Amino acid sequence: MLGSSSTLIMLLDILIVTLFIYNLLKILQSVGGLPLAIRFVTVAFILSVISWVSKHFHILIFTGWVADKVLAILLISVPIIFQPEFRRALQRFQLLRFPSSKSISFRVIDEVLLASEWLRKNGYGALIIIERDDVIGDVEAGRGTIIDALPKAKLIETIFYPGSPLHDGAVIINQKGKIWAAGYVVPIPEDINIDTSLYSHFGTRHTAALAITREKDVVAIIVSEEKKWIKIAYKGKILDDTFNASPREILTKLLIREKEEEKRKKSSNVKSRNRRQRKKGDRDATE
Numbered sequence: 001m002l003g004s005s006s007t008l009i010m011l012l013d014i015l016i017v018t019l020f021i022y023n024l025l026k027i028l029q030s031v032g033g034l035p036l037a038i039r040f041v042t043v044a045f046i047l048s049v050i051s052w053v054s055k056h057f058h059i060l061i062f063t064g065w066v067a068d069k070v071l072a073i074l075l076i077s078v079p080i081i082f083q084p085e086f087r088r089a090l091q092r093f094q095l096l097r098f099p100s101s102k103s104i105s106f107r108v109i110d111e112v113l114l115a116s117e118w119l120r121k122n123g124y125g126a127l128i129i130i131e132r133d134d135v136i137g138d139v140e141a142g143r144g145t146i147i148d149a150l151p152k153a154k155l156i157e158t159i160f161y162p163g164s165p166l167h168d169g170a171v172i173i174n175q176k177g178k179i180w181a182a183g184y185v186v187p188i189p190e191d192i193n194i195d196t197s198l199y200s201h202f203g204t205r206h207t208a209a210l211a212i213t214r215e216k217d218v219v220a221i222i223v224s225e226e227k228k229w230i231k232i233a234y235k236g237k238i239l240d241d242t243f244n245a246s247p248r249e250i251l252t253k254l255l256i257r258e259k260e261e262e263k264r265k266k267s268s269n270v271k272s273r274n275r276r277q278r279k280k281g282d283r284d285a286t287e
Contacts, residue, residue, distance in 0.1 A: 017063050020050075040074070040081065047071040104130060104255040108151050108177045113248055115156035115227040116223050116230050125225035127170040127205045128183070130255060133217040136172055136184070144169060144184030151179050159183075160223075170208065170220075185211045209233035221247070221253050 047067040054064020119126045120133035151173055159182045160167045174180040176272045186208035209220035214236030232239045232250050
């Protein structure tokens, strides 16, 4: 009698594990829109609760054992699952802690504009995003293909040539002045509010440029295959001809002069703060 009771409990335990795994997979599939981290934490929490109940109330031993093993596997797999996020965080830390001596130069601007002009004349569209203070870090998450090459006009022209597997996306030039990625798919929020009275005649590339420059401190160069023009987007706006400046002058101002001015201001602020601290220290010493 006791043996049959134990067998029944074990069968019930196995049935619960089977139903749990089946329903857990269905739940994860139904909430696929949630960020991976939230789904991961939810599963880990549920498994932890099951394991705790099994150990403290001595019930569903097999279920608790399975929960322990799955939880251990999940914890071990954290570096693998969240490798792109860890890599982006490390990149941001390195850029903040150890700024690169290399940056956007006149040569980079010249190569970009040379390629843009060739694309414009031939009626090929393009979207080139150049980082300022923000890093576009979701390339590793499948939004683009890492290139990591010097920005040569011929390379940019080849990328956007019709038929190229990467021509539909954007090219990203990072803060070091290198082509970091190509074929990048710009995330466009559903609630993006674009002034249709100003931009109703613009296409997908223009919308993507407005979206990315609104969300990030970057500059976007758009080459229209239909209108055969070159436009520059910054801070969610298209910088049109009312600025009475050439694309090279605008890019130089946004990517070199303003950056240098910001560096000078930061350096000046640090020096002023150090002088105030020294003066305060001298006064304290005399008192």
